[in-house]
Amino acid sequence: MKNAAMTLCLFALPLAQASASSDTAWADAQRQALASCVEASQLTAVKPLKQSALFDDSVGYTAILLQGRYKPAHMKNKAGTELCLYHRETRTAHVTEWDAVRPVR
Numbered sequence: 001m002k003n004a005a006m007t008l009c010l011f012a013l014p015l016a017q018a019s020a021s022s023d024t025a026w027a028d029a030q031r032q033a034l035a036s037c038v039e040a041s042q043l044t045a046v047k048p049l050k051q052s053a054l055f056d057d058s059v060g061y062t063a064i065l066l067q068g069r070y071k072p073a074h075m076k077n078k079a080g081t082e083l084c085l086y087h088r089e090t091r092t093a094h095v096t097e098w099d100a101v102r103p104v105r
Contacts, residue, residue: 033088043071048067052064065101066084067080068082
């Protein structure tokens, strides 16, 4: 009987861990990534383009394309695109200009 209880616990453990990441937790993590990316952006009126790309945990990044307008006066409010890489473990965002890529709408 003791072995049966131990076996049941061992099988139940992965199920409990699998349900630990709820839809709410994923949505909160996505909101955090977007907020960090918008804060790191050099654009005004920033908005995400389409869905983010979620790399697996061995890489640990979420990639988000952002679109907005360039701030410097010499850019004359030109539309711009940035790629943001959000590192989920450290909760840091890094952006780079990505104007060469034009997303399909």
